[in-house]
Amino acid sequence: MNVFRTLEEFPHPWSAETYPTVSVVLPVYNEVESLPALLESIADILIAHQIPYEIICVDDGSDDGSTQLLKQQAQTRTDLRAVILRRNYGQTAAMAAGFNHASGQIIITLDSDLQNDPADIPLLIAKLEEGYDLVSGWRQDRQDAAISRLLPSKAANWLIGRVTGVKLHDYGCSLKAYRAELVADMNLYGELHRFLPALAFIEGARITEIPVRHHARRFGQSKYGIDRTFRVLMDLFTIAFIKKFLTRPMHVFGLLGLAAIAGGVLLGLYLTILKFGMNESIGNRPLLFFVVVLLLAGVQMFSFGLLAELSMRTYHESQGRPIYRVREIVEPTLKP
Incomplete structure (x- = not known):
């Protein structure tokens, strides 16, 4: 698919029948001052590069006038669709809503605070056209506070890369390009937007990153603080488990359960020898209570594994989701 087509093929403003090539998804939370300039910048860049597009703005419970502004803009623009959420659900939910309402073959995400530069969108698309499924932005010259933003971000990027095996310089950059079929395979919950790569x-995607520009915040204040580091760590445990054991949870729970049961049995045999072989009292030994705990914990972990296996099968079978992903099917060129 080549997105660089002529304006004659895709006249602007796009008609209702036109299938947009690029959907730009903007999660919005209290960015009323940034939105007008951002929307114009996105439109100018994509029209200049002759890329047919739509903009999906997801208002995540703003209370600063962003909601009213988006409603007004949606009535006067032909390229904007405003999705207004009932309350503030968080960036992950806003991005999921944007993905669900996007109709382009390529989806671009970026923040609404003007720190990401829309001029980098064509670069992401061009890189995606090289055969990648996801292209992530890398803010090499990041314009944020060193202690509260840069230092935790560097530590998080290193840790996430080690745990997930996807080594990117900048997991937190919202400026990314996705193929639509990839996004359709991903279900977002909690605050997993940081872990989209x-x-x-x-899901078997081909992933890369390219350097992008980053600007200092011009309006308002950042919605993130150092407290999000702890949320990232909790989400990282979830991703690590999904990556290794989504289709085989018994391998982790069952292994832990068997290890606990085996330890309990061995220590129990030792106590039995002390009791009947050496006629020693074991009733007041802490080791006896430890054996009971090990055996109970082992049985519980093994049971958790069985329940997790059932849940995993329900998850896949109820949605018709296979445990594999096919990139392409190559048919034989010679017919019998």
């Missing part, structure tokens, strides 16, 4: 990797 890792989730894509689980």
Whole structure:
């Protein structure tokens, strides 16, 4: 698919029958001052590069006038669709809503605070055309506070890369390009938007990154603080488990359960020898209570494994989701 087509093929403004090539998804939360300039910048860049597009703005419970502004813009623009959420659900939910309402073959995400540069969108698309499924932006010259933003981000990027196996310089950059079929395979929950490359990797995606520009915030204040580091760590445990054991949870729970049961049995045999072989009292030994705990924990972990296996099968079979992903099917050129 070549997105660089002529304006004669895709006249602007796009008609209702036109299938947009690029959907730009913007999660919005209290960015009323940034939105007008951002929308114009996106339109100018994509029209200049002759890329047919639509903009999906997802208002995530703003209370600063962003909602009213988006409603007004949607009534006067032909390229904008505003999705207004009932309350503030968080960036992950806003991005999921944007993905669900996008109709382009390529989906671009970026922040609404003007720190990401829309001029980098054609670069992401061009890189995607080289055969990648996801292209992530890398803010090499990041314009953020060193202590509260840069230092935790560097530590998180290193840790996420080690745990997930997807080594990117900048997991937190919202400026990314996705193939629509990849996004359709990913279900977002909690605050997993930070781990979209890792989730894509689980789906078998080809991932790369390119340097992008980053600007200092012009309006308002950042919605993120150092407290999000702890949320990232919790989400990282979830991603690590999904990556290794999504289709075989018994391998982790069952292994832990068998190890606990085996330890309990061995220590129990030792106590039995002490009791009947050496006529020693074991009733007041802490080791006896430890054996009971090990055996109970082992049985519980093994049971958790069985329940997780059933849940995994329900997850895949109820949605008709296979445990594999096919990139392409090559048919024989010679027919019998």
